[in-house]
Amino acid sequence: MPDRAIGRRAALLGMTMTGAGARALGAHASGAHASDAHASDTSAPGRLTLVTNWYAQPELGGFYQAQESGLYRAAGLDVTIRSGGPQVNAMQLLLAGACDVIVGQPDAAMVAALRGIPVVTIGACFQKCMTGFLTHPDIGGLSDLKGHPLLISTEGRSTYWPWLKRTYGFTDAQAGVYTYNLQPFVHDPALAIQSFLSSEPYAVRQMGVAFKYFLFADAGYPTYTNALLVSRRTLETRADALRRFLAASARGWLDYLYHDPAAGDAAILRDNPANTTDHMAWSRRTLREVHAMGAPGQMLLGMSAARWARIHEVVALSGGAAGGAADGAAWRDAYTTALSDALTDTVPA
Numbered sequence: 001m002p003d004r005a006i007g008r009r010a011a012l013l014g015m016t017m018t019g020a021g022a023r024a025l026g027a028h029a030s031g032a033h034a035s036d037a038h039a040s041d042t043s044a045p046g047r048l049t050l051v052t053n054w055y056a057q058p059e060l061g062g063f064y065q066a067q068e069s070g071l072y073r074a075a076g077l078d079v080t081i082r083s084g085g086p087q088v089n090a091m092q093l094l095l096a097g098a099c100d101v102i103v104g105q106p107d108a109a110m111v112a113a114l115r116g117i118p119v120v121t122i123g124a125c126f127q128k129c130m131t132g133f134l135t136h137p138d139i140g141g142l143s144d145l146k147g148h149p150l151l152i153s154t155e156g157r158s159t160y161w162p163w164l165k166r167t168y169g170f171t172d173a174q175a176g177v178y179t180y181n182l183q184p185f186v187h188d189p190a191l192a193i194q195s196f197l198s199s200e201p202y203a204v205r206q207m208g209v210a211f212k213y214f215l216f217a218d219a220g221y222p223t224y225t226n227a228l229l230v231s232r233r234t235l236e237t238r239a240d241a242l243r244r245f246l247a248a249s250a251r252g253w254l255d256y257l258y259h260d261p262a263a264g265d266a267a268i269l270r271d272n273p274a275n276t277t278d279h280m281a282w283s284r285r286t287l288r289e290v291h292a293m294g295a296p297g298q299m300l301l302g303m304s305a306a307r308w309a310r311i312h313e314v315v316a317l318s319g320g321a322a323g324g325a326a327d328g329a330a331w332r333d334a335y336t337t338a339l340s341d342a343l344t345d346t347v348p349a
Contacts, residue, residue, distance in 0.1 A: 049101070051084055052103045053084045066252025067079055077248065079245065084102075095118075100242075109229050119231060122235065126225035128224070152178050165318070166318045186209055215290075
């Protein structure tokens with residue numbers, strides 16, 4: 001199997017990407033601008049390149065469903081989906097003009113806006129933070145992790161980590177680097193790791209390891225997950241294409257999670273054979289059970305100004321990379337609801 005096709009579950013089980021595979025993916029990312037010079041070319045208004053935040057998996061299934069089932073094509077779009085991963089800096093590709101849309105996190109977009117970086121969020125897949133801590137069974141809640149070693153990602157350090165420190169009294173001395181490998185968790189009964197609700201817990205179950213899981217959203221962390229970010233220039237020059245992209249993606253998510261996921265699963269397996277049909281079915285079921293896309297009747301991929309204000313409040317109070325409370329109105333540049341307000345597909349009852 002090519003290194004670039006190794007999926008999240010395989011990485012978690014210890015198949016981390018090193019050496020030639022990592023260099024190949026790095027070259028793939030750095031060469032993207034040359035090979036996709038059309039990405040931000042307004043002379044091809046229906047052509048869009050989407051870079052995801054991980055390898056192909058059900059947590060991105062709505063986009064693959066929209067592509068494979070012809071929803072993008074029916075909307076007059078020619079969409080290329082490029083898988084991300086730990087070696088791909090999607091934000092860098094976006095700002096370099098090597099792609100048009102990326103899957104990212106809203107709090108990271110807010111950090112960018114407060115630094116004057118022209119990145120705008122136009123929609124959000126999951127209506128709650130889908131990240132939490134995977135712990136051993138003796139942990140009764142997040143507050144019990146004070147003093148425990150915690151593995152978190154680089155992105156997490158500038159997003160949810162300041163909030164965790166303020167809320168639970170955690171310290172930087174506790175925090176190590178999460179490499180998407182579960183072996184440290186298996187061998188250290190004191191360790192907790194960040195994890196995505198529908199990913200790491202499945203891998204741990206497969207390994208027969210007892211665990212508990214604590215979702216940050218249940219503790220009050222208000223951000224969306226897997227949002228769609230664009231550059232301000234793309235928003236200003238290609239708004240109609242982005243509007244059609246959002247609508248087709250919302251329909252793709254509706255079909256993938258609540259109707260027939262066959263098209264999306266086929267595309268995911270083709271792009272990343274490390275997936276299994278059992279894991280994909282489990283992930284979809286988990287996403288539905290926790291109402292990841294929102295409550296019944298809620299707009300798919302929608303956002304609200306009130307939620308963004310709450311995200312800003314938490315980020316500012318936490319004193320994270322967003323720059324503290326005295327940042328004026330710059331944080332509002334991190335999003336627009338102008339495109340998502342036009343969406344019509346809703347979460348089924």
